[in-house]
Every structure is written in C-alpha cells, then in structure tokens.
Amino acid sequence: MDIPIALENVSLTFAAQSRPFTVLQDISLALARGEFVVLLGPSGCGKSTILNLVAGFTKPDCGQVLADGQKVERPGPSRGMIFQQPNLFPWLSVLENVTFGPRLARHHKAGVNQQAREWLERVGLKGFEHHAPWQLSGGMKQRVALARAWLPEPEVLLLDEPFGALDAQTRLMMQELLRNAWLATGTTLLFVTHDVEEALFLADRILIMSARPGRIVEEIVLPFGRQRDIETLAEHPQYGDIKRHVLHRVREEAKRHLS
Numbered sequence: 001m002d003i004p005i006a007l008e009n010v011s012l013t014f015a016a017q018s019r020p021f022t023v024l025q026d027i028s029l030a031l032a033r034g035e036f037v038v039l040l041g042p043s044g045c046g047k048s049t050i051l052n053l054v055a056g057f058t059k060p061d062c063g064q065v066l067a068d069g070q071k072v073e074r075p076g077p078s079r080g081m082i083f084q085q086p087n088l089f090p091w092l093s094v095l096e097n098v099t100f101g102p103r104l105a106r107h108h109k110a111g112v113n114q115q116a117r118e119w120l121e122r123v124g125l126k127g128f129e130h131h132a133p134w135q136l137s138g139g140m141k142q143r144v145a146l147a148r149a150w151l152p153e154p155e156v157l158l159l160d161e162p163f164g165a166l167d168a169q170t171r172l173m174m175q176e177l178l179r180n181a182w183l184a185t186g187t188t189l190l191f192v193t194h195d196v197e198e199a200l201f202l203a204d205r206i207l208i209m210s211a212r213p214g215r216i217v218e219e220i221v222l223p224f225g226r227q228r229d230i231e232t233l234a235e236h237p238q239y240g241d242i243k244r245h246v247l248h249r250v251r252e253e254a255k256r257h258l259s
Contacts, residue, residue, distance in 0.1 A: 002032065002033040003030045003031065003032060003033070003066075003069075004031060004033050004067065004068055004078075004155050004156055004188050005030070005031040005054055005065075005066070005067055005079075005156055005188065005190065006029070006030040006031070006065075006066040007027050007028055007029050007030075007050070007053065007054070007063065007064075007065050007066075008028055008063050008064050008065075008066065009026055009027075009028055009062065009063035009064075010024060010026070010027040010028070010053065010060040010062065010063035010064070010065060011024055011025050011026055011027070011060060011061055011062040011063060011213075012024045012046075012049060012053070012058070012060050012061050012062075013061055021212070021213075022212070022213040023046045023049050023212060023213060023214060024046045024049055024050065024060075024213060024214045024215075025213035025214065025215050026063075026215060027046075027050065027063070027214065027215065027216060028063075028216070029207060029216060031156070031188050031190060032188075033155075033186075033188055034186045034187070034188055035188055035189070035204050035205065036179075036182055036188075036189045036191065036202060036203050036204045036205075037189065037190050037191070037203060037204065037205050037206075037207060038191045038192075038193060038198075038199040038202060038203035038205070038206050038207070039051075039190065039191070039192045039193075039207050039209060040193060040194070040196065040199050040206055040207065040208050040209065040246070040250060041208060041209030041210065041211075041214065041250060041253055042194075042209075042211050042250065042253045042254035042256075043194070043254075044211070044212050045209040045210060045211055045212055045214040045253070046209065046212065046213070046214030047160075047192040047209060047214070048160050048161075048192055049214070050190075050192075050214075051081065051158045051159075051160050051190065051192060053065050053072070054067070054072065054079060054156070054158055054190065055075055055079050055081050055158055056072045056073065056074045056075040056076060056079065057075060059073075067079060067155075067156070068155070077152055077154065078154055078155045078156060079154055079155070079156045079157075079158060080149040080150070080152065080154035080156070080157045080158065081149065081157070081158040081159075081160070082142075082145050082146065082149045082157065082158070082159045082160070082162045083145075083160050083162065084160060084161045084162060084164045084165055085165065086133075086141040086142050086144060086145035087145070088133040088141055088144060088145070089133075090132065090133050090134060092133075093129065093130050093131065093132060094120065094125065094128050094129055094130070094131050094132075094133070094136070094144050095113065095116055095117070095120070095129040095130065097133070097144055097148060098116040098119065098120065098144060098147045098148045098151055099112050099113060099116045099151070100148070101148070101151070101152060102151065102152060112151075115151055116129075116147065116151055117129060119147035119150060119151055120144075120147050122147070122181060122184075123143040123144075123146055123147050123177060123181070124143060124177070125140065125143055125144065125147070128140070137170075138165060138166055138167075138170065139166055139167075139170035139173065139174060142162060142163065142166065142174060143174070143177065145162070146162075146177070146178065146181065150181060150185065150187070153185075154187065155187070155188060156187070156188045156189075156190065157187050157188070157189050157190075158189075158190050159178075159189065159190070159191040159192065160192050161192055161193055161194070162174075162178075162191075163175065163193075163198070164193070164194075164195075171198075172230060175198060175201055175202060175230065176230060178202070179201075179202060183226060191203070196243060196246050196247050196250060197243070199246070200222065200224075200233070200239070200242065200243060200246070201228065201230055201233060203222055204221070204222060204226070205219060205220065205221050205222065206219070206220040206222065206246065207219055208220070208246065208249050208250060208253070209253070210253050210256070211253045211254070211256040217249070217253070218249060220242065220245075220246065222242070223236075223238055223242075224236055224238075224239070
C-alpha cells in the first residue's frame with residue numbers, strides 16, 4: 001500500500017506551570033494515498049496536535065512521523081494546511097492571496113496566475129480575482145483559503161475544522177465543494193472536526209479519539225461509497241446505526257474528559 005503519511009507510536013507531553021500533561025499517547029496511524037480520513041473526538045483530545053505533527057510545526061517526544069517514508073523534521077510543500085480561520089492578507093486581492101506562496105518561491109507569474117484562476121473558478125469565485133478580502137463573505141474567504149492551499153498541488157492536505165465558523169447552509173456547500181475538489185485531485189486529506197454528520201458525509205474512514213491523553217480508540221470504515229449525496233446519504237440502510245454508534249462513542253469520551 002502507498003502510504004504518504006504515517007505516525008508510529010507517537011506520544012507528546014506539553015509543559016505547564018503546575019505539572020506537565022500528556023496530550024497524545026502511543027498514536028499510530030497510516031493514510032493511504034488519496035484517502036480522506038477524519039479525526040473525531042472531544043475537545044482537547046489532541047486532534048489538532050496530530051495535524052501540527054504531520055505539518056512539521058511540532059515534534060513528538062516519542063515515536064516518529066513519516067511523510068513518504070521520510071521522518072518529518074519541518075514544514076514542507078508536500079503538506080498543505082487549512083485552518084478554521086482563512087487567514088487572508090487584507091491588503092492583497094483574492095488572486096494575490098492565492099498566489100502568495102508560489103510568488104515567494106519565484107514561480108513563473110503567468111503560469112501561477114492561470115492555475116490560480118482555474119482554482120478560483122473551481123471553488124466558485126470566478127470574477128472575484130481582484131476583490132479585497134473585506135468584500136467577501138465568510139464562506140467565500142474560506143473558498144479562497146481552499147484554492148490557496150491546493151494551488152501548489154500538495155500530496156497531503158491537513159484541515160483543522162475549516163468550516164467550524166460558518167453558518168449551517170454555507171457549511172454544507174463547503175463540504176460538497178471540498179469533496180468535489182478532493183475527488184478531482186486525488187489529494188490525501190486528514191480532516192479534524194467535532195461534527196459527526198460532517199465526518200459521515202466526508203470521510204472514507206473515521207478515527208475516534210479518546211479524551212486526553214489522546215489515543216485512537218476506534219476506526220470506522222464507512223460503507224457509503226465516494227459518490228455519496230448529502231441529500232440522500234441518511235437513506236443508506238447503515239447510516240442510522242453508524243451515526244448512533246459514533247455519537248455514543250464521542251459522547252462517552254467527552255463525558256470522561258469532563259469527569
């Protein structure tokens with residue numbers, strides 16, 4: 001199997017004024033190329049920390065993080081990241097925000113601009129190339145962030161609750177847009193959310209995490225197929241049982257976190 005990302009027996013402890021606390025404990029996971037994996041679990045269980053480890057922002061205390069079989073030592077262009085806030089530069093246009101990274105790397109301007117325009121069209125922002133971020137809605141800003149992250153053609157895209165700040169209708173639209181872009185590109189996605197329904201719609205596979213210290217306590221391979229429809233997914237004969245099971249596991253872990 002082609003494995004672009006792997007964590008092997010990873011543990012991480014953060015220092016604190018009172019006493020150190022363990023964030024992650026003995027995490028092992030592997031992502032197959034082109035797979036969409038969702039991390040689901042209670043707040044504070046270390047989901048975002050796993051993304052930071054894969055991105056190269058953080059190093060583990062024990063174990064190792066591998067990208068294409070090589071130990072991750074620092075951030076790199078093969079691993080893109082999208083955060084809950086789009087973090088656009090307010091003084092740059094939409095097109096300039098999307099092309100910012102490649103322009104820093106001195107890529108050919110005309111070619112980069114053409115690719116950026118294609119991505120903006122794919123995310124429904126054709127005609128907004130020269131708008132300023134303040135002229136966009138929250139959902140439009142996050143679509144710019146998607147185009148910016150995908151433009152350099154990363155092998156792996158890491159998404160940290162990218163739709164968490166959006167209203168329900170915009171969130172559904174962004175989920176469909178993300179799935180379509182993923183199916184078109186074959187990029188490997190690792191996605192963090194608290195939303196069970198979002199996880200069920202997006203993922204090939206869900207990894208449920210325990211309350212801190214974070215461990216992977218269950219893996220669920222979803223049987224819905226990749227060509228799923230958000231309006232009819234709930235009609236799948238296994239959807240109700242899987243949703244109830246996932247909700248129960250996540251709630252149980254959340255209760256442990258509060259106890």
